[in-house]
Amino acid sequence: DSGVTQTPKHLITATGQRVTLRCSPRSGDLSVYWYQQSLDQGLQFLIHYYNGEERAKGNILERFSAQQFPDLHSELNLSSLELGDSALYFCASSGGQEVGEKLFFGSGTQLSVL
């Protein structure tokens, strides 16, 4: 158990809908990262928050947004969903931002857009 909690584990929805994925980092970790894993794109970095502030953005679509709350949990909002958004979405946390900080991953949310 990595200590990172992601809910829900599975999500099935229709095109055009909006969903929210939730992540609780390990106790004491200030950094939260979101990744998208699909068969064709592999693991793609979406966004990084550190202690409530956005620190880096990757290949995140404008239809996607995220935030980190004062209690350090994070939410990833996906709107106007398309079939191609079906993927496994990971949240990961780390204590800091040093180059050697390893990321602890949650078990992921499997999103299926029908």
Add this chain to the structure above:
Amino acid sequence: AQKITQTQPGMFVQEKEAVTLDCTYDTSDQSYGLFWYKQPSSGEMIFLIYQGSYDEQNATEGRYSLNFQKARKSANLVISASQLGDSAMYFCAMRVNSGNTPLVFGKGTRLSVIA
């Protein structure tokens, strides 16, 4: 920008044998970290081993070791005495020490251990 290349989409190894999973990287930064993660069929990402660019010794963690060749920009993972439970996807990843850079992953190698 940093890039990770894993050229072996799939590998087979006999149980109890050693196996090497290849990883090459590209960066112009001098300070960086290299990571290996395992993803079993259950889906979670499990950290295996880390090597810093300034570390002189190759990293080892139990049956895992990292064959770090800086001049060749390679960071191969060696798994000794393979077990059936080692069957999984293995990802090489890198982070450079330039600003708020994320962990960048390779495409992965699927390892199958045969009894």
